[in-house]
Amino acid sequence: MSRDTRQWHPDFLKYMDAIINHPNYKGLRIDKKSDGTYKWIATAQSDVGLARIQWCEKKALELGFSIQPGVYADVMLAIHPTKKKVCQICGREMSLYYHYPNSSFLKRLNVIFDGDYTDCDDINDIWDDVIDRGFSKESIAEVLVSAGGLSLDPNVTSKTEIITALEYECRKGNHKCLGPGAMSNFPDRFDGFHTYNRCCRSSQDKGRSKENLKTYTKDRRAYEYWSDGNIHAANLFMGSKFFYGCSADHVGPISLGFVHDPRYLKPMTGSDNSTKRDRLQSEDIEKIIETEARTKVYPMSWYSASIWEYIKAHYGRADNQDLARYRDVLKQNMANFMYILWYIMENTNGKGEQVLADVFLKPKYKYFQYEYEFNEIGEITATHARHFTERSANEFERFVRIAIEAVYDFNNKANRHVSPDLNNAEMSMVRTICGDIVSAAAPGAISAKIRNLMQAVQEREMAHLQQ
Numbered sequence: 001m002s003r004d005t006r007q008w009h010p011d012f013l014k015y016m017d018a019i020i021n022h023p024n025y026k027g028l029r030i031d032k033k034s035d036g037t038y039k040w041i042a043t044a045q046s047d048v049g050l051a052r053i054q055w056c057e058k059k060a061l062e063l064g065f066s067i068q069p070g071v072y073a074d075v076m077l078a079i080h081p082t083k084k085k086v087c088q089i090c091g092r093e094m095s096l097y098y099h100y101p102n103s104s105f106l107k108r109l110n111v112i113f114d115g116d117y118t119d120c121d122d123i124n125d126i127w128d129d130v131i132d133r134g135f136s137k138e139s140i141a142e143v144l145v146s147a148g149g150l151s152l153d154p155n156v157t158s159k160t161e162i163i164t165a166l167e168y169e170c171r172k173g174n175h176k177c178l179g180p181g182a183m184s185n186f187p188d189r190f191d192g193f194h195t196y197n198r199c200c201r202s203s204q205d206k207g208r209s210k211e212n213l214k215t216y217t218k219d220r221r222a223y224e225y226w227s228d229g230n231i232h233a234a235n236l237f238m239g240s241k242f243f244y245g246c247s248a249d250h251v252g253p254i255s256l257g258f259v260h261d262p263r264y265l266k267p268m269t270g271s272d273n274s275t276k277r278d279r280l281q282s283e284d285i286e287k288i289i290e291t292e293a294r295t296k297v298y299p300m301s302w303y304s305a306s307i308w309e310y311i312k313a314h315y316g317r318a319d320n321q322d323l324a325r326y327r328d329v330l331k332q333n334m335a336n337f338m339y340i341l342w343y344i345m346e347n348t349n350g351k352g353e354q355v356l357a358d359v360f361l362k363p364k365y366k367y368f369q370y371e372y373e374f375n376e377i378g379e380i381t382a383t384h385a386r387h388f389t390e391r392s393a394n395e396f397e398r399f400v401r402i403a404i405e406a407v408y409d410f411n412n413k414a415n416r417h418v419s420p421d422l423n424n425a426e427m428s429m430v431r432t433i434c435g436d437i438v439s440a441a442a443p444g445a446i447s448a449k450i451r452n453l454m455q456a457v458q459e460r461e462m463a464h465l466q467q
């Protein structure tokens, strides 16, 4: 009936052990096999199954739940210590809440927000990503409120309130737009949930490709911000064994201009999942400074480097308000940079894309020509030339295409929440650069002018910090 537990994912075995020994499950029956391992699975009609049902009904009364259809699922969710379950097949951890978009709702989200989300992306993460990509909070709030027929005002209700309300509606079967990371299955499974998660519902292969899609979504975001760093090594590190069963987090948010580089990636733990996002926290700044000193890899993309130098020099005396202002200035600088790229692309008789790609993206091709080995803190321990040069060329083309498209996307959204604020002098520099591109000036000279312009923009933005 079930696969041999020896083939189960090692993280799932750890998960079973933690659940069986957790005090919340004290007294819930589980037998052992002759080899001493636990029998996680029992049928409802067996002695074990009946004992589990009795236990669960008693627990329901303790919790104040009435015994009615769906009560086992309610109890097992209520007592679950982490609300996150590891997948028996692939080891991926997913939420037990109804947090994952079902197919038609997913299609709608992807159309409205021009995304490539999957049905294994948590709605909390999708919400943050949508906002990172320049949409307003109200626009995503409105889509969720209408999907669940919620009587909440999208303009004033918080993310947590809206998602909590929509999750409840879906869990209670009133709406179907969201589904859980694992379906409930009590008393057949000791913890009350299917052993395989949403990621591996139909087959192991499907689970693997979902994992790849997840990485695909992540690397795409770094490409969108024209991030510096060894971007190819960062993608490989995110897909490495060090991130098995968890996702990778940038210590410095790439939406603020920080690099996409393995040395600035870390596993994201359950507790800070989706709460941090583009916030700047002092422990992260300390970690970035330490990493920069140790690895000599610069943490910030070139277009925000002066602001980073300012932060580094001043953060010792910074309070939370200062940290919020650093973040705002970096966000504003990003909006200005993306606007300058867009303005150049739109006002150079079609020549701007190629010139910008040659000047700022092409130098990154070197990263795609190698494969890398890592230690657990993302330091590169070995570099190998790649044999598949055609594949690396395709990956690089994809990177350029995404980076260019992202500039149009960033600037085409009527409802993006940070608008560019270039002054007249800066706009006149942009127009000079456009003229140079149209008259086919040397790429080196064009690059230097854009860098000078971004220097001027950063200095003006930093004046806000010195007040």
Ligand SMILES: [Zn+2]
Residues within 6 Å of the ligand: 087, 088, 089, 090, 091, 092, 196, 197, 198, 199, 200, 207
């Ligand atoms: Zn799985």
